[in-house]
Amino acid sequence: MGKEEQFDTATQSVEASGYKVVGTRPIRPDGIEKVTGRANFGADCNLPGMLVGRIIRSPHAHARIVSINTDKALALAGVKAVVTSADFPEIGPKARGAGEAPVSFRDMSRNIMARDKALYDGHAVAAVAATTAAIADQAAALIEVEYEVLPHVLDAREAMKPDAPLLHDDLFTKGLDPKPETPSNVSQRFEFGIGDTAAGFAAADVIVEHDFTTQCVHQGYIETHACVANTTEDGMSTVWASSQGQFMVRNYSATVCGMDITKVRVMPAEIGGGFGGKTTVYLEPVAIMLSKKAGKPVKIVMNREDVFRATGPTSGGHAHAKIGAKKDGTITAGELTMEYEAGAFPGSPVQFGCMTGYAPYDIENVKAVGFDVVVNRPKVAAYRAPGAPVAAFAVESALDELAKKLGMDPIALREKNAATEGTQAAYGPKFQRIGYLETLQAAKNHPHYSAPLGPNQGRGVASGFWFNIGGESSAAMHVNEDGTVEVVTANPDIGGSRASMGIMAAEVLGIDVSQVKPLIADTASSAYSMLTGGSRVTFAVGKAVCEAADDVVVQLRERAAKVWDVDIEAVEWKDGAAINTKSDSGESLSLKAIANTAGKTGGPISGKANINATGAGPGFGTHICDIEVDPETGRSSVVRYTAIQDVGTAIHPSYVEGQLQGGAVQGIGWALNEEYIYDDKGCLQNGGFLDYRVPVASDLPMIDTVLVEVPNPGHRFGVRGVGEVPIIPPLAAVANAVAAAADVRMTDLPISPPKLLAAIDGAK
Amino acid sequence: MAKHHVATTINGDPVEYLCDTEQTLLDVLRDNLQLTGSKEGCASGDCGACSVTIDGRLVCACLVLGVEADGCEVGTIEGIAEGDSLHPLQQHFLQDAALQCGICTPGFIVAAKSLLERNPNPTETEMRYWLAGNLCRCTGYDKIITAVTNAASELRGE
Incomplete structure (x- = not known):
């Protein structure tokens, strides 16, 4: 379906629906400000007498902080304040915040400013405010931190070994019976399932099983974190910040700073991309404290390297998928075991990975087990459907192999097992009206699915599920x-x-x-x-x-x-x-x-x-990807891409299409290019957009979209959330297309040219 | 060290400023002149959010020193619209929903304008390579390419 046809479809559905405004495409109300450069983002706020803040960060992946000497920095003319963890209240382990996933304020406080130990390269240890950027930089260099470097660990499976360096000596694995008596790097074990997978596999005619590895990737928003805080003598602090929630910034900052919530007022700046990565605070409490000490407004803007070193990313990790099916394609059992890297503090999205991996399918026997593992990397933050893309990469890649073994069309295999209204999901609920099957039908009927392929080209499909809230x-x-x-x-x-x-x-x-x-x-x-x-x-x-x-x-x-x-x-x-x-x-x-x-x-x-x-409607998507592999270099290029999703009702179809297109491209980057690369000391080697390569315009074709509209009964216009589903299918859609193009199953992301070339050479 | 006196032209108007040796043109625009439409996404020339023109040449303002603008004509996003009338690129970015968060938009518009001044009828591939130095993390570039295509067509009088 071409762009114009797509437009017509949406317009027709408006007429059919009887809506007058819903489903139309008016120009966004904030548009003119954003195309003329007038819109004020986080770093665009300036106040009279404002100071410049800088954060001093650990150069070590894991180190005990022996001492911090700020005397020389404070003696420099123009320096107005220095803060360290000693300026923030010690927060007990029970302080928890509500939200999409509960947060530990103790961990948040220690992530914002290291206490006792630096837990990753880039972990903040002190901050300074000065009259100019140049003086602030000079002062930062004068802060003397004595470290005792400790052994570090970066990989989830390595960190789970009994002799691995321990990040927290008070971390005891939850979800184990009996409760462990010694601390470890495993913060929690999760298990979800229904039925009896052993019986399911015994009944299967065909079983596929693969081990998968993915790397830590960053949300990659173009706007770096930025804020201005103005704390006045009455103890009030006004904060201008770019974030995914002004109330989140207010409540988190007040808690971390030990202030009453009413003492913090947050003015929301425009946000230059977040994708989940701006659902927490890094700078705001530090700016509040610097401003309090200095008696002047303080602005802190992160540089890109620090964004990579100390914010975001989402978990890399391991996944093991095992799926059994009858000859006719009926899936009899599915298992998924995953270990996700949480970064320096507990809280990877492995739980969501366990819940979503098999959610698109009606399977009698499912078992998903996840381990949340701390490692010496930045504490992960939410990233678009947190946890789901890696789980779907494993399950949807395995399904592709299963289809091949059964001699079945991959869409037909999915249709045969698709969850529909009334299906009992392994993670708990029974689905109400959902549109997964409709996305599969739209994919099958799309001209893309039957278009001829050129030499060295292959086609892959994959699906994804997200709860929405x-x-x-x-x-x-x-x-x-x-x-x-x-x-x-x-x-x-x-x-x-x-x-x-x-x-x-x-x-x-x-x-x-x-x-x-x-x-x-x-x-x-x-x-x-x-x-x-x-x-x-x-x-x-x-x-x-x-x-x-x-x-x-x-x-x-x-x-x-x-x-x-x-x-x-x-x-x-x-x-x-x-x-x-x-x-x-x-x-x-x-x-x-x-x-x-x-x-x-x-x-x-x-x-x-x-x-x-209440009444959020789950979302399902199915993507079709054509990849051309250059057999000389191992480079994979996306030559055609179609993202199909049940969007409920598209309120403004252009921005719904945009969510599908942008999410798909982030997933393509995850599949082909993006990864955190560390040296042997555990320091990040590619903290910039030159070496951490997000997709650029010349890497991509147009991204076609099909908006399937199965209204959510929980909303008067039928709205379903649409922003997260699109990043789930691409990892496997790309890998499945590569498998079709080059006849090698890539189980280790990213599918970078040297890795693919080695796999192709190995298969010869 | 004493600051440098720089006399330049920005968006057609004469502008004088004092800057430190190490200040980039981007710092000068944003911090000294309050022209915050040019954005800093990387400070290393990799993201294009600070795209400006100097004597008609497209550059990343974060890779140019403030002193280098002496005697030059600088063009920024703030100079793209004429009075209250938007440039066709700005109009089509709005009509075609070519922005989501909008942080990269000023850079894309400056860069695309520079392309269309040199090549009024670019192919999709030419657009994609010209704009490969401008990162957008929200849109997947699809609607940006559509907007530039439609603006080019309008500018050609089609």
Whole structure:
């Protein structure tokens, strides 16, 4: 399906749905600021008298901090403050934050500023604020840190060995019975499953089994972390920061700094990409503390190398998949064992990997076991469908091998075993209405799937599943006297969500989208909203926006009822106007007319909704990838790519397509190029975009998309989260295409040219 | 060390500034002149978020020293629109949804404008290689290529 046909399909579905605004493609409300350079991102905020902050970081992968001497730095003219972990309160192990995954504030505090030990190359150990960048750099070099270097460990399986260097002497593996008596690097063992896999494998005609390895990869947002903090004598701190949640920054920073939450006010900057990586804090508490000590505003901007060394990434690790099936393709059992590198503190997404790997399939016997392992790498952060891509790489690669052994088409094999409404997922719930099968059918029928391939080219398919979430969300809506409406939410717009909020508000109010102005409020100007993550904003915050609009509509009807002197029940709301059903002439008052006279009918009109959204709809996607392998160099090039996904209902189809395209390309980078490379001392060797190579424009073809729309029954417009699913299928889709093109099964990512060349040569 | 006095032209207007020897043009634009439309994504010339032109040549402002701009004509994202009318590239980036987070957008628009001034009718491959020095992590480049294609067509009067 070409781009234009795709556009038409979406337009038709708008007409069929009866929606007037949902499904259209208006220009985003924040667009002009962003194409003219006016939009203010994290590093664009400047205050009078502002100081420049710098973080001093460990050059060692694992070292005891013997002493820190800041005297020389403090003596330098222009230096206004120095902080170390001694300036932050010691936080106990029980302090936990709510969110997509619970966080340990003790670990967060120790990640922000190392205490006792530096646990990875780049771990912050001190910070300085000075009047200029040059003085701050000089001062940073004058801070003397004495280290006792310790042995380090980087790989999950190495770190699990009994003689491995121990990161934390108080870490005892959870999820084991009996509880272990000695500490280890394994923070937790997870297990999910149904049925009896041994019986399932005994009933199988064919079994495939492979071991897979992936490397640590970074989210790679183009905007580095940045913030300004202004702590004043009254103990208040105002923070301007780019993040995936101003309330997250407020609550985390206040906790780490030992402040009351109301003492921190966070002003959300535009966010230059996050992908999960900006769901935590690194700089903000440090800037707050430096500003407190210096009595002046402090700005800290991370450089790119520090972003790679000390933020993000997501886990690399190992996965072992074993799948058994009958001759007809019925899968009888699936097992998955995974060890993920969490970085320096517990909390890899291995649990989500275990839950999602087999979720697209209706299998009677499933067992998934995961180990969360600490290693001397930066503490991982969320990255788009955290944990799922590596699990899907293993399962979907194994399924490709299974299809080959059975002589079955890989889509047909998936169709035969696809989860549908009512399927019991191995991780717990029974699925409601889902659209996985529809994505497989769309893939099979897509011209891409039957297009001829050239020499050295191969085609791969793979699928993916993600939960999607709801959560606490707020929206407020103010009706202005000229009939325009402000829609105030408190979630950063990471990829066009203002446009979606505006569309949903306009649809419910029945007015033109140009009359709606979506705004993003700071923490003192809005009720709490959970961070932007889990593909939740268009679904959950969108739900709050719809309910705030309902609230406004009720008030508009009340005002009209007052004007007409009728009961509110006699007033209907249709196409942006109140209709008097008691009037024979069809008397009506437009939103604008009611707004214009609001002063006379009771004062300002505004609505709100504060909810904890439930009913998030799971998402499924299926991708088709064509790869051409250069047999001389081992280079794999993506020559055609189609991403198909059940998106529920696309509120603004262009930005939904954009999620599919961007996620697919991040997955392609993960499959082919991206990896953290360390030297033998455990120091990162490729902390820059030259050597950590994310896909560039010349690496790629156009990325075709098909938006399958199976509405989510949990949202009035049928919205499903769409942002995370697209990064799940590409790893295996690429590997399966390489397998078809070069006749070698690559189980170790990235599929870099030397690795593939060696595999091709080895197979000869 | 004393600061350097630099006299330059930025987006057509005469501008004078004082800068340190080690300050990059990007630092000067952002910190001294508050022209924050050019972004720092890497400070090593790898991401293109700070793309500007110097005497018509496309460069990364993070790889140029502030003093090097002396006597030159500098073009930045702030000078692309004329008055209140957007450049066709800006218009098509909006219409074609070629931005998600928007941090790379100024660099892409400056770089694409530079391409179209040299080659008004580039092929997709020519666009992709010209823009290979500009990183976008959100879009997968698809809609950026569409926007540049459509802007080129409009600029050719088609």
